[in-house]
Amino acid sequence: MSIQTSSDRDLATPTQASADRDAYLKQLLQQVSRQSFASSVMPKLGETATALVHEQSLPTTRDEEWRFTDLSTLLKTSFAAAGSQRPTVSAEDLAAVMLPETQNSRLVFVNGVYAPELSAVSGLPEGVWVGGLIEGYADPTLQLKIAQRLAQQSGSNEVFTALNTAGFQDAALIWVKRNQIVEQPIHVLFVSVDEGQPVIDQPRCLAIAEANSGVTLIEEYWGLGDHTHFTNGVTEIWLEENAQVNHSRIQRQGSAAVHIGKTAVSQARDSRYVCNAVSLGANLSRHNLEVFQSGEQTDTRLYGLSAIAHTQLADTHSVVSLTKPHGSFEQLHKSIVDNRAHAVFNGKVFVPQAAQLTNASQLNRNLMLSGKARVDTKPQLEIVADNVKCAHGATVSQLEADEIFYLQSRGISQDQAQRLLIYGFAMEIIEKIPILSLKQTLTEKITEWTN
Amino acid sequence: MINENGDVILSVSDLYAEVDGTEILKGLNLQVKAGEIHAVMGLNGSGKSTLSKVLAGHPEYHVTHGDVLFRGKPLLDLEAHERSLAGIFLAFQYPLEIPGVSNLDFLRVAYNAQRKAKGLDEIDVFDFDDLIEEKLDVVKMDASFLERSVNEGFSGGEKKRNEILQMALLEPKLAILDETDSGLDIDALKTVAQGVNQLTTPDNAVVLITHYQRLLNYITPDYVHVMADGRIIKTGPKELALELEERGYDWVLADAKVEAAV
Numbered sequence: 001m002s003i004q005t006s007s008d009r010d011l012a013t014p015t016q017a018s019a020d021r022d023a024y025l026k027q028l029l030q031q032v033s034r035q036s037f038a039s040s041v042m043p044k045l046g047e048t049a050t051a052l053v054h055e056q057s058l059p060t061t062r063d064e065e066w067r068f069t070d071l072s073t074l075l076k077t078s079f080a081a082a083g084s085q086r087p088t089v090s091a092e093d094l095a096a097v098m099l100p101e102t103q104n105s106r107l108v109f110v111n112g113v114y115a116p117e118l119s120a121v122s123g124l125p126e127g128v129w130v131g132g133l134i135e136g137y138a139d140p141t142l143q144l145k146i147a148q149r150l151a152q153q154s155g156s157n158e159v160f161t162a163l164n165t166a167g168f169q170d171a172a173l174i175w176v177k178r179n180q181i182v183e184q185p186i187h188v189l190f191v192s193v194d195e196g197q198p199v200i201d202q203p204r205c206l207a208i209a210e211a212n213s214g215v216t217l218i219e220e221y222w223g224l225g226d227h228t229h230f231t232n233g234v235t236e237i238w239l240e241e242n243a244q245v246n247h248s249r250i251q252r253q254g255s256a257a258v259h260i261g262k263t264a265v266s267q268a269r270d271s272r273y274v275c276n277a278v279s280l281g282a283n284l285s286r287h288n289l290e291v292f293q294s295g296e297q298t299d300t301r302l303y304g305l306s307a308i309a310h311t312q313l314a315d316t317h318s319v320v321s322l323t324k325p326h327g328s329f330e331q332l333h334k335s336i337v338d339n340r341a342h343a344v345f346n347g348k349v350f351v352p353q354a355a356q357l358t359n360a361s362q363l364n365r366n367l368m369l370s371g372k373a374r375v376d377t378k379p380q381l382e383i384v385a386d387n388v389k390c391a392h393g394a395t396v397s398q399l400e401a402d403e404i405f406y407l408q409s410r411g412i413s414q415d416q417a418q419r420l421l422i423y424g425f426a427m428e429i430i431e432k433i434p435i436l437s438l439k440q441t442l443t444e445k446i447t448e449w450t451n
Numbered sequence: 452m453i454n455e456n457g458d459v460i461l462s463v464s465d466l467y468a469e470v471d472g473t474e475i476l477k478g479l480n481l482q483v484k485a486g487e488i489h490a491v492m493g494l495n496g497s498g499k500s501t502l503s504k505v506l507a508g509h510p511e512y513h514v515t516h517g518d519v520l521f522r523g524k525p526l527l528d529l530e531a532h533e534r535s536l537a538g539i540f541l542a543f544q545y546p547l548e549i550p551g552v553s554n555l556d557f558l559r560v561a562y563n564a565q566r567k568a569k570g571l572d573e574i575d576v577f578d579f580d581d582l583i584e585e586k587l588d589v590v591k592m593d594a595s596f597l598e599r600s601v602n603e604g605f606s607g608g609e610k611k612r613n614e615i616l617q618m619a620l621l622e623p624k625l626a627i628l629d630e631t632d633s634g635l636d637i638d639a640l641k642t643v644a645q646g647v648n649q650l651t652t653p654d655n656a657v658v659l660i661t662h663y664q665r666l667l668n669y670i671t672p673d674y675v676h677v678m679a680d681g682r683i684i685k686t687g688p689k690e691l692a693l694e695l696e697e698r699g700y701d702w703v704l705a706d707a708k709v710e711a712a713v
Contacts, residue, residue: 401510406547408531409507409540410561410617411568417532420560424551424600431551 021058024075025159029053031081032167032202038151039166041137045151049165056159068344068376069286069315074258079230082111082201083169089193089224091118097222097252099437102187107131107172109190112201114170127180128215133171133206142175150206153236153264155290155319160260164202164234171204176213176243185216185435192253194227203233209243209271216246216434221261223254223281231282233261239271241295246274248433250442253281255310262288269295269324276433278442279306279314280449289318293355297326304333305429307449308341315344322355329360334429336422337366337373344376351383351390358388366396367425419450452653453673457484459523460625460656461506466517467681468505474515475501477681483625486653490667490692491660493678494700499660500544502678503629507541508534522624536568538624542614542631549601554613557601558583562620586619590646608639615646626650627658632666644669664696677703 029050033039038046058074059066089110091098099106104123107130108115114132121130129136133150136142151165172188190203209215219235231253239245245265253259259282267273279285291300306314320329335343345364366375379392399421407417426446433439461483468476475498483489493499505512506519508531519526521537529537549557562582563573574582587594590612602610611631618626628647632640647670651657659670667675667689675691676683677700684707685691695703 400547403547403549405507405509405531406543407549407557407561409535409543410557410621411532411535411564412561413532413564414530416560416564420552420557421549424549427551428600 017060018057020075021060025053025056025058025163028079028200029163029166031079032163032200034081035083035169036167037133037169037171041134042147042150046166049151049162052157052162053159053166056162059159065317065346068342069284069313073284074230077198077228077230079198079200081167082195082199083113085195085197086111086113087193087195089115089118089191093224094118094189094191097189097220099187099218099435101185101435101437102218105130105184106187106189109170109172109188109203111192111195111199112169112190112203114172123184124186125180125182127177127213128182129173129175130186131173133173133204136173136175142173145175145208146173146206149208149236149238151236153266153290154292155262155264158262158288160232161234161262161264164204164232164262168202168204168234171206174205174207174215174217176209176215178210179212180210181214182216185218187218187220190219190221190231190233191224192221192229192231192257193224198228198230200230200232203231205233205235207236207245208238209240209245211241211243213240214244218248218250218435218438220250220252221259221281222252223257226254226256229254229257231257231259231261233259235261235263237263237265237273239265239267239273241268242270243268244272246434248276248435248438249278249287250438251277251279251281251285251287252445253285255281255283255312257282259285261286263290265291267291267293267295267298267300270297271295272299274301274432275303276429277302277304277316278429278433279304279316280308280445283311284313286315286317289316291318291320293320293322293324293327296324298322298324298328300327300329302331302333303429303432305426306335306343307426307446308336308343309338309449311340313342313344317346319348319350321350322358322360323352324354325356325358327355327358327360329358329362331362332429333364334425335366335375336369336425337375338369340370340372340374342374342376345394346378346380347392348380349382349390349392351381351385351388353384356385356387358385358390360388360390362392364394365425366394367422368396368398369422422450423447452486454484454486454653457486457653459483460485460521461658462520464518466505466519467515468501468512469515470501470512475681476505478517479682481676481683483656483658485656487674488651488657488659488670488672490672490675491658491678491683492662492675492692492695497678498681499678500629501681503541503627503660506534506627507531507539532564535621536565540618540621540623540626542611542618542626542628544629544631544633546602546610546614548603550603552601553597554599554601555583555597558597558617558620561617565621583620586616589619589649590615591642592616607634608636611635611639611643612646615643615650619646619650622650622655624655625658626655627660629660630662631659632661632663640666641669664692667692679704679707
């Protein structure tokens with residue numbers, strides 16, 4: 001289903017526009033390559049990624065995957081590589097995003113660069129290695145493992161992922177060893193700060209949960225102040241046999257930010273992955289969420305919430321591949337769209353012949369609070385296997401008059417009733433976040449938002 | 452309990468109302484005094500539910516003629532929430548589900564809205580917990596209901612009990628129960644009826660809208676009204692309900708026509 005009220009296509013001639021886009025992308029590549037982990041530490045990886053970027057162009061709305069998300073707004077700004085003018089960030093600056101549950105289990109990155117002075121990992125058990133990738137790679141026992149996992153997810157060829165691989169400066173590395181259940185949640189905070197000029201930062205995260213291990217991960221993008229900024233992040237998560245990862249991904253960047261983020265997840269048999277993705281910030285945001293089930297009886301649960309207003313655009317593109325029997329998959333993505341904001345959801349689910357006895361459901365629900373808001377939604381199931389249970393659906397609605405009346409009939413004013421309904425719509429997702437303080441913060445944000 | 456000298460709680464005179472351009476209520480009169488229980492019966496489409504929605508202030512129902520006084524004051528200019536705050540409660544025929552809002556939060560917000568309207572301070576979470584614990588007994592509900600989203604995944608009986616729980620909490624002056632008995636098994640019906648009986652006092656009044664005489668075995672009405680074509684065409688004592696059960700509605704309709712012709 002697609003609800004479309006306007007369409008902004010390129011106005012320039014196609015060849016000129018395409019040359020501009022190519023040049024722009026190469027310019028970005030050149031910027032981010034100046035201080036690149038890959039080119040200095042893993043040159044072969046860097047070369048491959050650089051070649052991949054060279055082969056491609058910046059997507060346009062003529063590309064199927066970017067039909068509703070127009071990146072031409074990027075072209076208006078030239079972004080320098082982050083890092084040259086980075087101001088000092090203090091712990092006080094981050095007080096609003098610190099979580100009491102992760103006081104001794106957090107990694108902080110400022111404009112893509114690891115900030116050990118703001119990080120603390122003393123609360124973590126021995127069976128988990130958490131820190132910056134540069135530091136981790138220097139450890140000979142980790143080196144080979146990193147080389148086997150970094151940028152090895154399917155989908156690494158995609159242009160923004162390749163751009164990140166070619167040019168990220170440092171990454172968060174979370175390595176949970178066999179049988180280790182990490183009780184302490186781990187907070188990876190990517191902060192973007194003003195450097196006096198528009199910059200591109202490229203956060204990167206690599207998380208590996210070895211067999212029978214378990215970990216709760218909070219990945220958060222947050223802007224210190226409002227400034228023009230381009231964040232291009234990539235997170236790779238590997239779940240080995242029977243591992244469990246509960247992943248919350250919170251995007252609260254400033255209103256002048258452009259955020260493109262990839263979450264690539266690979267799941268071995270019997271593993272369980274949960275993603276709670278909440279997107280509130282950035283003027284334009286895109287989350288590419290890709291999960292590949294590689295073993296039997298694998299469980300994937302994806303919950304998402306975008307709450308946007310003004311001229312914000314929030315786009316979630318998910319791809320889930322079930323490849324073996326007895327897989328299960330549940331997805332609920334919700335968007336609340338106010339003013340002239342625009343929510344996009346595209347959810348692909350592949351159930352090939354081998355994935356018999358799959359139990360899959362996907363639902364996208366949208367709440368439009370304004371006549372000028374726009375929603376494009378496209379659930380897309382491709383089912384070949386014949387003995388499966390798969391359901392999917394999408395709804396686009398406004399606040400229900402009967403629901404408002406029900407609340408009003410209990411003495412709640414119309415205004416308060418509307419706020420309560422919007423709050424309830426959002427809370428269904430926020431409730432799933434397993435960190436109490438984060439849940440409270442987001443609840444407050446949603447309450448503020450409804451006001 | 453009939454109390455000739457009781458205060459008039461509700462006075463409806465010559466009420467006409469429409470929804471989506473269709474006239475449903477056509478000259479309805481009804482007077483309810485404190486302490487009384489009124490049953491409103493009638494066939495489908497006679498306007499029973501419309502009456503309840505008009506009284507509760509549903510925005511899609513428009514009054515085109517007539518007056519309603521609630522405790523002596525004009526009711527129709529008030530918005531739905533103001534009517535609730537004034538003391539009107541409608542138990543819905545189909546209570547709505549509000550996903551994501553816990554029953555406890557919903558009840559507290561509603562209760563505090565009422566306190567605020569009375570000029571009282573809002574009650575805090577802990578005091579409210581104690582209060583609601585007490586009220587749960589009225590409908591024999593388990594405390595686990597409070598943690599669940601409002602009516603979400605509730606069975607029919609649970610939804611109706613939740614309505615009576617809200618009534619117990621808000622202590623209305625006039626409770627309108629719109630087919631609260633429909634779709635209930637006999638145990639749930641008894642629980643709901645006991646709850647209502649417990650909440651009935653000489654100061655408040657209840658209007659029961661029902662299809663079935665069955666409910667009236669458990670809640671004894673002081674008056675039974677028969678509605679047809681948007682009006683009350685017959686009023687009688689509680690025995691009228693039994694007669695309707697036995698003989699159906701045709702004879703009442705026929706009598707009414709004869710009277711109208713005369």
